Amino acid sequence: QKEVEQDPGPLSVPEGAIVSLNCTYSNSAFQYFMWYRQYSRKGPELLMYTYSSGNKEDGRFTAQVDKSSKYISLFIRDSQPSDSATYLCAMRTNNAGNMLTFGGGTRLMVKP
Amino acid sequence: GAVVSQHPSWVICKSGTSVKIECRSLDFQATTMFWYRQFPKQSLMLMATSNEGSKATYEQGVEKDKFLINHASLTLSTLTVTSAHPEDSSFYICSARGSSGSFTDTQYFGPGTRLTVL
Numbered sequence: 001q002k003e004v005e006q007d008p009g010p011l012s013v014p015e016g017a018i019v020s021l022n023c024t025y026s027n028s029a030f031q032y033f034m035w036y037r038q039y040s041r042k043g044p045e046l047l048m049y050t051y052s053s054g055n056k057e058d059g060r061f062t063a064q065v066d067k068s069s070k071y072i073s074l075f076i077r078d079s080q081p082s083d084s085a086t087y088l089c090a091m092r093t094n095n096a097g098n099m100l101t102f103g104g105g106t107r108l109m110v111k112p
Numbered sequence: 113g114a115v116v117s118q119h120p121s122w123v124i125c126k127s128g129t130s131v132k133i134e135c136r137s138l139d140f141q142a143t144t145m146f147w148y149r150q151f152p153k154q155s156l157m158l159m160a161t162s163n164e165g166s167k168a169t170y171e172q173g174v175e176k177d178k179f180l181i182n183h184a185s186l187t188l189s190t191l192t193v194t195s196a197h198p199e200d201s202s203f204y205i206c207s208a209r210g211s212s213g214s215f216t217d218t219q220y221f222g223p224g225t226r227l228t229v230l
Contacts, residue, residue: 043221
């Protein structure tokens with residue numbers, strides 16, 4: 001079993017829809033949680049960075065962390081075709097030398 | 113803030129030659145830099161971690177004599193693929209992390225370098 005599981009998709013939604021992307025993990029020591037967006041043939045771009053449990057909102061994006069369930073989510077409101085990309089969740093412990101453990105990525109397609 | 117650049121963005125070389133890829137943190141000091149490899153439609157695979165002024169720590173299965181990493185300053189790390197072969201063709205991405213407790217205390221990625229070995 002992988003440490004971080006993420007549905008690879010593809011997830012296809014119409015423009016304007018609310019998108020929910022999720023990751024589950026097995027290591028209860030993970031404390032820091034990140035979401036990256038990666039366009040084709042580009043490097044990942046940091047979208048959200050949260051510590052421990054709770055919600056964080058930034059524009060159309062909301063990140064949720066539920067440590068009791070070992071489950072994190074990224075919500076995208078009013079999705080746009082430009083949101084079409086692969087979304088990677090990543091996480092780390094306090095003392096992992098700052099190495100990140102990545103999910104496999106979910107490919108999102110937002111259709112006009 | 114927290115911009116990481118890579119150069120070149122795309123390189124084509126002949127089998128047997130060596131290729132150097134540069135990774136720079138443009139607006140912060142990177143205490144740690146990471147090098148990843150990514151095959152099409154796959155997630156990132158960590159190759160090595162380097163701290164400024166120290167030898168890189170390589171992941172299991174990554175040949176340190178083939179993938180030479182130098183982290184000579186707080187803003188520059190280089191990856192040299194020595195005696196490249198077609199199977200080394202891949203997308204190489206670096207990331208940089210700033211000081212603990214600062215806003216750069218996470219990994220910021222470069223745009224990637226596409227290597228094609230003929």
